[in-house]
Amino acid sequence: MTLEPVLTAEEMRAAEQRAITAGTSEWELLQSAGKGCAAEITAFANGKRVTVLCGPGNNGGDGYVIAEALRKKGVSVRVVALTEAETPTAAKARDCYNSDVESAHSDVEGDILVDCLFGTGLSRPLDPDAHHLLMRNAALHQTVVAVDLPSGVVSNTGEILNGELPKYDYTFALGSWKNAHFLMPSSALLGKRIRVGLGLEFGDVSGHLFGKPAPTPPDFNAHKYSRGMVAIVGGEMHGAAILASEAAMRAGAGYVKLAGDTEHPAVPADLVVDPGPLEEVLGDKRLDAVLIGPGLGRNDTAKAKLEAVFVSGKPAVFDADALHLITPAMFETSERRCHVLTPHEGELAVLCEAFGIDRNTKLEKARKLAETTGCVVAAKGADTIVAAPSAPIRFFKPASSWLSAAGTGDVLAGVVVSRMAAGEPPLEAASQAVWLHGEAARQLGPAFTAGELARQMRHALATCL
Ligand SMILES: NC(=O)C1=CN([C@@H]2O[C@H](COP(=O)(O)OP(=O)(O)OC[C@H]3O[C@@H](n4cnc5c(N)ncnc54)[C@H](O)[C@@H]3O)[C@@H](O)[C@H]2O)[C@@H](O)CC1
Ligand SMILES: [K+]
Structure with a gap:
């Protein structure tokens, strides 16, 4: 039987903090997350145009890393930023993205949309502009990917704060599964769930994903x-x-x-x-x-x-x-x-x-x-x-x-x-x-x-x- 950790946002932050204290920087974690997602996207991005929507926090930071990794592999990428990068790590990722960043006013047609607006840090419903940007661009792309979580979903409960969100084809859970990956109503939105490992240690956690059990067959002399x-x-x-x-x-x-x-x-x-x-x-x-x-x-x-x-x-x-x-x-x-x-x-x-x-x-x-x-x-x-x-x-x-x-x-x-x-x-x-x-x-x-x-x-x- 396998039990994989399923974490709350607080447990995830604590695990990241332990890794940082032990010597892995937030920048290195962001790089692992972004590059891990880019590798998954590359598997189905062949010849397709990718649009990455970036938010202000580290979820947006993941987006810039994904965009740069895809760009280096020769994939056609455009980045649309909702606002400026607000965390130091996201700002560094933005600076390391070696191409243009478009403003949130632009509608971008493409094949694959990567949603990096908000992740576990979401604290309120998306503003109308952000919600509109997400919905409009999701409609302009055939494949929609959520990085960590669909933006607008509460990590601990699976609640959807903005009545309507796109249907995703893939969701990449970063580091570990979160509650919202298995709770309704968010669970119905996620499409294929893929966990991108970051090498973090979790210890005692509040949730587990229960995998295939290993029941024992009857004894040789059973009755x-x-x-x-x-x-x-x-x-x-x-x-x-x-x-x-x-x-x-x-x-x-x-x-x-x-x-x-x-x-x-x-x-x-x-x-x-x-x-x-x-x-x-x-x-x-x-x-x-x-x-x-x-x-x-x-x-x-x-x-x-x-x-x-x-x-x-x-x-x-x-x-x-x-x-x-x-x-x-x-x-x-x-x-x-x-x-x-x-x-x-x-x-x-x-x-x-x-x-x-x-x-x-x-x-x-x-x-x-x-x-x-x-x-x-x-x-x-x-x-x-x-x-x-x-x-x-x-x-x-x-x-x-x-x-x-x-x-x-x-x-x-x-x-x-x-x-x-x-x-x-x-x-x-x-x-x-x-x-x-x-x-x-x-x-x-x-x-x-x-x-x-x-x-x-x-x-x-x-x-x-
Ligand atoms: N911290 C780390 O070490 C890592 C974080 N990672 C990524 O970082 C994410 C968490 O990053 P953050 O904690 O920066 O949070 P988010 O990137 O989810 O963004 C939250 C930021 O936006 C603001 N905000 C929250 N809700 C908003 C709303 N509705 N409208 C406008 N602004 C809003 C918050 O004040 C916060 O600054 C994870 O989901 C994951 O994608 C991963 O890269 C792995 C490593
Ligand atoms: K997201």
Whole structure:
């Protein structure tokens, strides 16, 4: 499993400062950043005309270095400066650019636009002139490249300060990934994300990009219980729990039981349906993990089942309807607190309300909910993140937009509980599940159903073994 640092703007500045203190100058960092970007652009700049938009800070400084590096390679380059270079390093880069700099009044037609107006230093929306310059020139070029971040995006939150920004074809993250590279709404603008390394050391960081996991296959002498036993608590709507079970059966667990009186033509022969009392199912010592929520309903019976799961003390995944029924008091009936919650945006809001959490962004809500409940929170969406108490936030490369189909959340919950039963701690189980879910969707291509996604899960798992 790979974890790449994802930083806030403050962490990035601190890392740069450490490098400077250790003897690498800001000028050398700017040179590495600019030359690294120029090398990437050269790969697709063949015979094309490049326009670089430069802002006043070091993001603009990167632009002058990029322009000079491309110019030296014989690429046709024009530079348009929004204003004078304001930092000493950007001013030096401006002076080292051996050609003309045009004023922001000029519209430049070309093929590739490189946006170096603002990066991590953005502190307010773009002024109308700057916004107009960016939008107008983006429309005059076929390919649009963001250096570090699209100008107008808040590095820590992914917020877009000027209602509309161009759609980018490439974004070069300098030194490290930043939160905005994986959070909505900015994440939808970025195009292909490329990290340009600057040789910086990061140490402890507040976020990680979760890469391909490395789950272990069953032992040589494994049996169904040693591979992990799952109970999925059925409810009013049978389809959702069956979908979750189909996914759980294909994500590592050796034994998946559907707890309830489900008589449904879609129940496969290899799924054990147990209509006995829920307390007995949950009391089975061999049971490793429980999922409750998909198709559960929200009536008194559903609430009683949810309470039984808490009382059982089994590691649990709470999804869908269960997230509407959870109360802080339920945690007091159980010694175990480290469960997994898998809310989408609406469910996250409901949970924050229930637990008295008042935060603005998805990232802050997920982090605070994890701290308050002690649970791992997989906050779903186009920018799924996984938060755990006292742990860096986990980000993920964006998954297929075809995942926006009914039932795919049930599938994800089934994969989380399966990975938990297979022995993964809750944070790893949730992170692996998000990755496997994305990989299964990638393999399926367009317009798949949730059932197909569940059945694809073993192929996604196979890519990691
Ligand atoms: N500091 C370093 O060592 C390095 C910085 N690098 C680049 O430098 C960037 C950060 O540079 P800076 O901190 O200079 O910040 P930016 O270049 O992002 O620009 C911010 C500057 O513009 C002003 N400003 C902020 N928002 C504005 C707005 N909406 N309208 C007008 N002015 C505005 C700020 O007061 C600040 O002076 C990174 O994103 C990266 O591109 C890289 O070259 C790597 C090395
Ligand atoms: K930029």
